[in-house]
Amino acid sequence: MISVRKIVRAINLESKRIEKNLGISIPQLLTLKHLNEQSDYKSTMRRLKDFLSLNASTVTGIVARLEAKGYIARLPDPxxxxxxxxxxxxxxxxxxxxxxxxxxERISRNLDRISDEEYLIIVQPPYSYFFRNFHYLL
Known part of the structure; x- marks a missing residue:
């Protein structure tokens, strides 16, 4: 159980590290990575909402902040x-x-150190929330 706490703590620290070093949140980074994975580097609000498993108003805020920083652009569809x-x-x-x-890379290093039993614990609620919602980073 101690290893599980260490992983959860590592996730929280990594989230803060990303925000400090990159100036964006994990959901914002996930949005950029989602766009980067598309063949045309484009997506819609609906696809982003579904991908992030967030409500429309939250995704609207994420997109607005990324657009204000110049990381994404909204293009009108003619x-x-x-x-x-x-x-x-x-x-x-x-x-x-x-x-x-x-x-x-950081999570993988920590996962390599835990037992199969501990791994099964972290893929169950409440820890499974991370893997369900941030699996894109893994």
Whole structure:
């Protein structure tokens, strides 16, 4: 159980490290990485909402903050005035490259140190929340 607490603490510390070093939150980083994984570097608010498993108003705030920092842009769709695709900018792409020492590497190192029994504990609630919502970083 001590190892599980260490992993949860490592996740919290990594989240703070990302915010300090990159100036963005984990959900914002996940948004940038999601856009980076798309073949055209674009997504919609609906797809982001579904990907992040967050409500629409929360995603709207995330997108607004990233847009204000120049990491993403909203492009009007000439074929559908109701839709405004969100695209990753070159500045956003550079930030993703900067985050190479990722949470994945740190979590992987910690997961390698725990027993199978402890691993089964962390994939159950309440710890499973992290793996369900931040698996993209892993």
């Amino acid at each position: 074929n559908d005035k109701r839709s405004t695709p969100i695209v990753l900018t070159s500045k956003g792409n550079e930030l993703i490259k900067k985050s190479n020492e990722s949470l994945h």
